[in-house]
Amino acid sequence: MNAASPKPVLEMRGIAKSFPGVKALEGVDLTLYPGQVTALIGENGAGKSTLVKILTGVYQPDGGTIVLDGTPVLFPTAEAAMDAGVSAIHQETVLFDELSVVENIFVGHQLTNRFGLLDWPAMRARTRAIMANIDPDIDPDTRLKDLGIARKHLVAIARALSVEATKIVIMDEPTAALSYKEVEDLYEIVERLKGQGKAILFISHKFEEIFRIADRYTVFRDGKPVGDGLVAEADTNKLISMMVGRTVEHIFPKIEVAPGGTVLEVQGLSHPTEFADISFSLRKGEILGFYGLVGAGRSEVMQALFGVTHPSAGTIRIEGKTIQPRTPIQAIDAGIVYVPEERGRQGAVTALPIFQNITLPSLARISRHGFLDLAKEFEITRHYAARLDLRASNLSQDVGTLSGGNQQKVVIGKWLATEPKVIILDEPTKGIDVGSKSAVHGFMSELASQGLSVIMVSSELPEILGMADRIVVMREGRIAGTFDRSAVDAEELVRHATGNTAKEAA
Amino acid sequence: MMAQFLKSRDVMLAGVILLLLVGIGIINPRFVQPGNLVEVFNDSSILIMVALAQMLVILTKCIDLSVSANIALTGMIVAMLNFYYPEIPVAALIAIAIIAGGMLGAINGLFIWKLGIPSIVVTLGTMSVYRGSVFLLSGGAWINAHQMSDAFKAVPRTVILGLPVLGWIGILTVLLIAVFLKMTRLGRSLYAAGGNPTAAVYAGIDVGRSRFYAYTIGGAIAGLAGYLWVSRYAVAYVEIAQGFELDTVAACVIGGISIAGGIGSVVGGVLGALFLGIVKNALPVIHISPFWQMAISGAVIIVAVVINARSERKVGRLILKEAQVHA
Missing domain, CATH: 3.40.50.300 (P-loop containing nucleotide triphosphate hydrolases)
Incomplete structure (x- = not known):
């Protein structure tokens, strides 16, 4: 050269x-x-x-x-x-x-x-x-x-x-x-x-x-x-x-939780073009991080769990019961919800008021014979708005008028209102300011400590290392490794995500 | 609640309509007398009904260009049934009109739901098919007043409490649609499906199915309007209601219903249709050529679109903690 x-x-x-x-x-x-x-x-x-x-x-x-x-x-x-x-x-x-x-x-x-x-x-x-x-x-x-x-x-x-x-x-x-x-x-x-x-x-x-x-x-x-x-x-x-090479300066508000029994078990999940042989398990109260490069297939796996795309092989079990979600509504019924990465496109309906956004996936629960119970709708909205510290002048305000962080809260609140067992957060802090990031992290910890199982897809190492109990690393549509947080460092994760494991082999 | 219900845009349009009535009243006081206003409302009832049918579809980010052909076809079906089988009771004919209209709407909905064809293409096609079917059915012949039974013609004209049944059916339709949009799961789904289709899918709402129902319900309303149209004017022929689909879209646009989907209220739709109805009825009375009507409607549509575009512009995001009001 x-x-x-x-x-x-x-x-x-x-x-x-x-x-x-x-x-x-x-x-x-x-x-x-x-x-x-x-x-x-x-x-x-x-x-x-x-x-x-x-x-x-x-x-x-x-x-x-x-x-x-x-x-x-x-x-x-x-x-x-x-x-x-x-x-x-x-x-x-x-x-x-x-x-x-x-x-x-x-x-x-x-x-x-x-x-x-x-x-x-x-x-x-x-x-x-x-x-x-x-x-x-x-x-x-x-x-x-x-x-x-x-x-x-x-x-x-x-x-x-x-x-x-x-x-x-x-x-x-x-x-x-x-x-x-x-x-x-x-x-x-x-x-x-x-x-x-x-x-x-x-x-x-x-x-x-x-x-x-x-x-x-x-x-x-x-x-x-x-x-x-x-x-x-x-x-x-x-x-x-x-x-x-940096010490994780940001203090993550992680609450240590002793995880309970297995809630979600995925075995050999495969898709013809997007991913293959995905197996992992998730316990009650656990935060499972999914790390990898952009395009490693993490979001695709999550979309399959949520019934948006359909895997060609493999099993998904929730609390021991096998499910095959073909549509998001079946996944929601089974207790899996997905907070997507692009909250503008996939998350909120900005022209609708806050309360209608919060209850959008729960309409079945607040209606009888197809008729909505508006009092119940407001009750649910008030509950989650308070829990999430949502900043809005009133709950009939259109979501489009809220700040990015508050829109994110509406989207998360909307999913919590379905009372899920597993919540999937795809790049939950991408594109939001540092203050809101911390709030989302704090909230995530709180959810886990209350017994919710969380899957967090993230490309940010500090976030993964700071928040997850265990970490699944994906590369080119396959799992490259699963690690305990205490037993892994940033370099190890990057090495697996980029396919540079030569050091181990040597 | 009241302030929410009457969004400022609706209040503004209502104000414009009042001003319009005052202006017309100064030139011709007879126009604004209660008796005539009832007549104007009655005359606008079909437009109000079908504008709301159109609105259901527009809310889901679609459009129905075949509504007027639906009116002509269902109108011809019931008129011919009445002519050839006068023994069929009128109530049954009305039910047939609603069902036939609903089926015509469902055909549109199925193409859009199952094949994913853009709504403007599907309904442009069915518009011609439905209109052509009227010709095939009637052979191009008219069904005239003397060929219709008296009972068939009487329904829309019967006056109850000072208002003909036509007007009452209009009011009933408005109320039913208002309840449907505000109080039912499906009604809510229409807003979500049009406001952000991707988010709706993720929230477990079947966007295609919501659209299918919007078309079916809209079609049923158009079918009912088909019966009302031929019985009120006591004639059925191929070209009935030609171009009326554009009036219904215009009423929606004037009423602040977003063509991009997801935004719009029943009040807005009704006011938009009333506005067009008043202009149409008033122009001859104040000696303005009916040809001006189109120019005026057109100008109003553009003004309405500009106003809506301005009102949809964001004022600013709410970030300040002080602005918080806890329930």
Whole structure:
């Protein structure tokens, strides 16, 4: 590897960015070299995406400088960044399914002829020229929806390269959705881009691919850079400890509970495409954490337990009784409820008042012969509003007018009102402020101490280690390990989640 | 409770209607006399009923373009039954109209529920199918007043306590739908299914099934309206109520029912229909060409949409602890 390249193409110095209540980035330095791949490593929420957005002109930094080829630059818009030679390939490809490859590549910067009309022959020729380097088999006139995910990524890459001045290519977890063979093809393209002298910023959670293609690394933690260097001089353990190496400062309001008998038992649960051979058990009063990388299949398992999707094999037992939930209502009846991750889309009906949201899954319980008992409805709502310390001027207020934290409380209250045995919380504190986080944690503990069994899906290590009694780690749709909280540390969890268990094998 | 019940938007619309009546009254005082107002209400009853039927469907994030064809088809069915079998009692004919209308609605609902086809496509199709069926059934012929039995024609015109039965049926329908939406599980499900379909699914509500029932109930109301229409005007033919589906949608929009689903009240729907009914009845009286009616309705719809869009804009989130009121 030719790593010692003296003249950087891009230097970011002292970049800072704050959002209301959160310092997303502070004092961030990043240097990219032509013809080299720099890996950006960090936990979810470490600030990687924010940095990418600053580099692509989506966000403006509060402080710091960006120097491109020796000149200080500003990227007030995404277009400015693209014109200056920064192209990004996002994790979820942002392309148009109904348009052809050519149209996708030139969206936003179409070539025009001397009459000011679109110059399709020129764009088609240019597409062929770019594609010759990437994948000559892709016909420029193919509609994007007829291509597989991997090839869509290739089109996204071609789009990044269609700007002739491209000097920097950002790849944000480009392999997340790819198969083994497709990943190999992608590596080849990366090598070719290196050969052309492009600087590549490669964001990944997978250490094996970082060691495979990156020349340099920069590790982020909590919005600050904590280390950088040559990949050749690093090893997995060093990177992992840089990534998670912190004492858990946040005090978690965990109440120690002696778990009771087994409430939920899952045996060999499998789905044709999403997960396989999932087995675990959950005891009364226990908080079971599900940890893994984004896309490891955790939410998919939970949706199967809740009857949204249907497993192809395996058994689910609640208090010894086998259930096969085909619809959410059957799961609710059996005592399982699911508080989904996207509370806007899957959680609250924002145009309905608080009381109607709280009782939505319990309508059967508060009605007789199809008629609702409004007095009972308000009684239930009042009870849970008080229990959750809900802040609202009155209970007939539309949920859409509440703050994010309070909306979350309504969603949780709604599920508690069904008096469940098992409550599944999917990323319960994602996107809410620190204060509300603590409240949700406190509440979760309280629920468990009252005998409710909790499954908490989370990608945040401190939360998992601070709140869960036992931790199931999932990787690529399978269980990679189940641990007692007392017997595991952050590095061990990350190693299992990323599939880097070599140390144990050795 | 009262303040909630009459959301400010409804109060505003009621105010506009009052102003409208005052304005018309200044030009032509006879229009606002109680006797004439009863007549105007009676005349608007069918629109009120079918607007509420439309509202049930719109609440679930769907639309029913086939309501007016449903009216024409059920109207023709009962008119022909009455002509060929005059011995069938009128009560039975009314029941047949309700059941037939309900079935026509259920067909829409089934396509939307089981096949997941967008409602605008399904009902655009059934609109033509139902309308065409009226022609197939009647061969294009009219059923005229002299071919209908007296009892058949008498029902909507019979006056009870100063109001014809047509008006009473309108009032009864409004009350039943209000109770249905406010007090029943299914009624609540309609709001949830339209307000946030994904959340509704997670809460154990079958969105497709809710829509199916909305169409079926809406269809039954349209069927009843079909009987009332042909008996009141004492004629049945293919083009009856053509374009009426757009009036029902307009009434909903004016009444603050969100086309995006999940928002809307019975009071709003009734006021929206009344507004259109008053405009339609008043224009000839104050010597404005009926052609202006469409322009005025159109302008009102746009104003109503702008007002609704403004009122739906968020004022701000409630974060302050002081604003808390504990029950």
